[in-house]
Amino acid sequence: MSLALDMPKRPTRALRFPRRLSGEYLLLLALVVFVGVLSVVPLARLAWSALMPHGVFDAERIADILGGRRVLEATLNTVKISVASTMLATIAGTAAALLVSLTDMRYRTAWVFGFVLPLMIPPQVTALAWIQAFSPASPVLGPLGLTLPPGTPHPLYSMGGIVFLLGLYNAPLVFLSVRASLQRLPASLIEAARSNGAGAGAVTRDIVLPLIRSGIFAGAALAFVSSIGNFGIQAMLGIPARVSTLITMIYRRLNSYGPSALSDMALLALLLAALTVMGMGLTAWLGRQGDQRVDAAQRPPRMALGRWRMAVSGAAWLYLVICLLLPLSALFGTALVRGYGQPLNAETITFENFANALFHHEGIRAAFLTSLWITLVTVAVLIPVAVALGYVLSWRKGRVAKLLRLASELAYALPGIIIGVAMILFFLRPLPGIGTSLYGTVWVILAAYLSNYLALALRPILGGYAQIDRGLDEAAQLAGAGIFSRLKDIVLPALAPSATAAAILVFMTAINEIQTSVLLVSSRAQTIGPTIIFLEEAGSSTLAAAVGCLMVVLVLVLMGLSLVFGRRLPEGVLPWRD
Amino acid sequence: MSDIRIDAIDKSFGDTAVLREVSLHIASGEFVAILGPSGCGKTTLLRCLAGFETLDGGRIEIGGELVSAPRHHVPPERRNIGVVFQNYALWPHMSVAQNVAYGLKVAGLAKKQRAERVARVLEVVELGALADRRPADLSGGQRQRVALARCLAMESRAVLLDEPLANLDVHLRGALEEEFAAFHKRSGATMFYITHDQSEALALADRVAVMDKGRILQFDRPEALFARPANETVAGFIGEGRVLEAEDIRPLGNGRAAASLLGQKVELRCAPGEGPRSRASISIHPGDLHLVSDDATANADAGGIAANVTRATYRGAYLRADVMAGPQGSVPLSINIPAPASVSQGQRVTLSLRDGWVIPQTVHSAAASSLPSSACL
Structure with missing residues (x-):
């Protein structure tokens, strides 16, 4: 007697995208748009402005x-x-x-x-x-x-x-x-x-x-x-x-x-x-x-230094x-x-300088809060994107995957200030839908962060993918799970430690960052990173030093917390852990 | 349960042709093994069937539905095919029951029905008591049963198994082979089993497809592969087979033929349509040779094959002797000698051939029959 005969019919799936638009196509499309708008197009705009500012190549x-x-x-x-x-x-x-x-x-x-x-x-x-x-x-x-x-x-x-x-x-x-x-x-x-x-x-x-x-x-x-x-x-x-x-x-x-x-x-x-x-x-x-x-295999044996x-x-x-x-x-x-x-x-x-930096100086507090929320949004956006992008780069082949890899590596290699110049060029003109320019607002800085730190978030996550057995994903695929279900139910639990490490790295790098935002800050949008330079240039060395001290303390606290709560993180994802 | 029709499929990675015109027709409920050395393309064949690879040519139909063709590809999640991966690919963060239920959950089955079906499937594989364990807490055999239960719960049209026993030790293998056979019997599922181990393939499968360099060499019942290999590669691969050159083949009718082998007159089996040939390759196995006498000179006239022992190895129940045979002593053969007898290196012996098969003359038997050859005989 076949077991299958006495079982109910295999249920029909609830709510499906039409075949052409299903799962992987949508995901790939979204990634291409994300990487394209935030990396490829601004950099192309930069090259265009550099080489032919008036539409002609002028050697x-x-x-x-x-x-x-x-x-x-x-x-x-x-x-x-x-x-x-x-x-x-x-x-x-x-x-x-x-x-x-x-x-x-x-x-x-x-x-x-x-x-x-x-x-x-x-x-x-x-x-x-x-x-x-x-x-x-x-x-x-x-x-x-x-x-x-x-x-x-x-x-x-x-x-x-x-x-x-x-x-x-x-x-x-x-x-x-x-x-x-x-x-x-x-x-x-x-x-x-x-x-x-x-x-x-x-x-x-x-x-x-x-x-x-x-x-x-x-x-x-x-x-x-x-x-x-x-x-x-x-x-x-x-x-x-x-x-x-x-x-x-x-x-x-x-x-x-x-x-x-x-x-x-x-x-x-x-x-x-x-x-x-x-x-x-x-x-x-x-x-x-x-x-x-x-x-x-096991690590190399340690050599005794002796006397x-x-x-x-x-x-x-x-x-x-x-x-x-x-x-x-x-x-x-x-x-x-x-x-x-x-x-x-x-x-x-x-302790006047610390008191000023923490409580009295309006500009410093505003800059810190701006940095904090932009950084948090960057982390919140980039980690899911990097998980999805890592999936495509690790487990999918084809021309689109290759181009995405190239684009993300390019963004990693290029100094932040280049992204800064590219972002100014890209966002200087009024946006088509809104009618105003984003130049001089925090949104440009956010866009630059998203562009600049995608590769940083991607690296630990790619390392995490390398350790996951691809069969786990394929088995879920055979069970009928679409790409988004698989990312949520199968990939994310296995990838959680690497994703956490990526989030920590991006947060720590972006919160005090200077090279990308130094060109983009304005009186309306200030981040904490360049503030030190401005304070030092304005002659407030002691206040600048106090802000610097607070940054160092923040970094130390974050590193310490990551060590305390990061015992389950895989080896090698937190650089400061031996 | 569905039949699988694989028609002349081609698959290349870059310049390397991995599958060349592979055709297999598998009946519903059949247990088929794909046997071949590593790198022969058998895993690629499985991945094409499961939908992880697209085709360059040919087509695959499951239960009459076209699932793969060069411009048509049903993704794996809509094929309703189960795969038991080599390492089982159980999701480590889910319990046994959650692993089995996942596909049903994705499909939107109500919680109550889901629980019922999971419980029933776990009973079938006798894992009901372990439903709440994590995969890490299970033994190798139990993990395999979870992987099978996962396919069963989805009522997969076919279950593909990718070398499921390759990583296990010998003791466990025997037990798990029995599991597969029992599972097949109980579920009636169509099973497609990839292996490089011929004893597994011959023991488990209704039919075995022997693959090499991206081609199917022969697709037949295990006993037919052994007794009636379609070509020299299969003959040499299955059951320690050896291919020898024979001369002067004269069919005697009734599927038998007379021939001259190593200077001796012998009678062999051959295909019914076989005609007279001056030369042919024949397939023999160590068990087809027998020791007539351990003294070559005494029986020289009695019509045995004279041979010189080059090596004798103790194998427990029998003694394996490697000999050089033939008029020039230039043909290496192996023979199993039952326990009491003993030969030693350098000894001259006389052998007789009890059985052999004249390998049919084919123009590179790539288009090997996909029907059991027993049906033609």
């Missing part, structure tokens, strides 16, 4: 602008700074990753947290903290009498200073990439070399480094992209030092000339984009054919003291005195 004008002495100088500075700081970041990050992954260094977990922390602190705050490291209020250098006497040029207001800070700032990026490679390195390869008589140094030089080469260069590519587009540090140090770079040039000219300089600045933005892509291409070429064994253990651990911690404690303590020191330049002692200490 003479392009040569004129790009050949100008100032532009050449800025381009050269940009290349020098990005290359040098990338090398610094690569060396520091690789050394840190080797130390953490391969040795029995002391207090490793805490050290990793400290090493990755600079990446999460907004760059303009880092720059401000370092500038004040040499001020009399510095609790570290002040008592030692090492502060700068008034009138001497600040050592960081120089190209070397910019390279140094960018190198420190981006070292964690290389660290994360190299550490991920090291964790995939099969232990047997190292053990085989040791049983062949190779010592720790020889193993590192001959076995480990060649095998993680592609990880090193992948990290270097990230560091390069981050350096070339880092507005906070380049502006805070470069503008007073008169070291002009492409990014500060775009910012200053747009500030002085307004939208009339837009098409020329679009050309510079395009040049910046070209340099970025070239740098990424070069690092990809250098890192090619890196032997990457994907092997989720060097104390010395190496001490040196590593000293690095953190210099890179974190020195600048941050100075930042707090400055925030705690009434006027810049006062030494910090029992008589000068005051």
Whole structure:
């Protein structure tokens, strides 16, 4: 007797879209529209304005602008700074990753947290903290009498200073990439070399480094992209030092000339984009054919440092003291005195700046609230979009999926300020339906965030997809579930940890963000990130320091909360967790 | 329950042709196994049938409904086909009952009916007591039954199984093979079973399709594959078969033929329409050879095949001897010798052939019969 015969007929499905418009078509269409409107079209508008502002391709004008002495100088500075700081970041990050992954260094977990922390602190705050490291209020250098006497040029207001800070700032990026490679390195390869008589140094030089080469260069590519587009540090140090770079040039000219300089600045933005892509291409070429064994087996055995253990651990911690404690303590020191330049002692200490920043300064509070809600909306929109986009990129093939992947990667690689210029160009004219321009409103900033952070949200989520068995989705498909049911019932529960990590990353990056919004803020729409620069430029160093301190505290609280509540998150999605 | 008609389907990935003119007609309620080495295209065939891949050519009909053709593709969620994945693909965040009920829920079945049907299906696979467990808390065999129950609850028109036993140890395999057979008997479902293990395929299936390099070489009953392989590849693949060259084939009628093999006169089985041929490939198995004498010289005139033992391996119930046979001692053969007898390396022996099959002469038997050959005999 067949079991099926005594069962009711298979029910007809309730409420269906017509076949052509069903599920996947709708989803794909929505994604194409989202990515198209927020990434592809603005960037195309940028290229169009840059190359043919009046509808014709004018080679003479392009040569004129790009050949100008100032532009050449800025381009050269940009290349020098990005290359040098990338090398610094690569060396520091690789050394840190080797130390953490391969040795029995002391207090490793805490050290990793400290090493990755600079990446999460907004760059303009880092720059401000370092500038004040040499001020009399510095609790570290002040008592030692090492502060700068008034009138001497600040050592960081120089190209070397910019390279140094960018190198420190981006070292964690290389660290994360190299550490991920090291964790995939099969232990047997190292053990085989040791049983062949190779010592720790020889193993590192001959076995480990060649095998993680592609990880090193992948990290270097990230560091390069981050350096070339880092507005906070380049502006805070470069503008007073008169070291002009492409990014500060775009910012200053747009500030002085307004939208009339837009098409020329679009050309510079395009040049910046070209340099970025070239740098990424070069690092990809250098890192090619890196032997990457994907092997989720046990981690490589830790090598005992032996009698060097104390010395190496001490040196590593000293690095953190210099890179974190020195600048941050100075930042707090400055925030705690009434006027810049006062030494910090029992008589000068005051909480006035914090009180002002938190309660009395209307502009700061408004900027913070604006940043908060734009960031929350960005997270709320981007996480579902990234989950859906990740589905298409991971499990669907075809031309549309490939184009979506290319577009999202492009948006990831391009510096935020390019998105900023593109957004101004795109939204300057009145919108067809509404009749008013969005330029100067928060909506442009929101659009720029959505465009800029899609790729950031996508990365942990793609990592999450790689760990899900695709059969789970296919089984649900066979059970008759459409794409939206599957995303909700099957994919999302499995992907929840990665989606949470993506939300945390986007929130922390966007809340203090500067590079995208610095061009887009106006008197009507202010975000908290650029506020520090404006306060510093206006001479309110102590108030700027207080705002910077509050940002650092916010970042630390968020990181701490993510560690406390993030125990169930998969390994490797929270960069600051070892 | 529905029959499946696969007509001359083609599928390529880039420049690689994965399926070439594959045709299979599967009767409703039949248990069919697709047997082939890894990379032969059998999983692609399953994915085409389930609707995860589109076709480049040909057509697939299920129960008379066209589901796949180059410009026509019914998506998997509307095919009503069940798949038991190699790792079962149970949703880890749902209980056993929720896993089984999910398809019904999506289909909009009322809660009460849903619960009734889930309970009944879980009874069929004897998992009623474990309805609230999570997949992680089940044994391998129980997980497999949940996967089957999931197909059963949806009243799938056919159940496709993708190497469901490949990851399991030998002891579990035997038990699960029995499960499949019992499930098929109870549910009457059309089953389409992908495997690279011929003992599974031959033991379970009503008919087996042998696949290689994207083509179906032969689609037939298990005993026919063994006794009457349609070509040399099948002959060599099934049951440790060996293909030898024979000469001077003369049909004797009644499906038998006389031939000359390794210098000896032998009588073989052949297809009814077979004509006289000067040369032919013949298929034999280790069990077709017997040890006439462990001394080659003594019986040289008695008409046995002289051979030289190159290796003897102890296999428990029998001794496996690899020998070089024939007038020049250049043809490698294997023979199973029952326990008491013993041979050793270098020994000269005499063998006799009890059975063999003349492989029919075909122009590359790609268009192998999709009907059981027993029907033609």
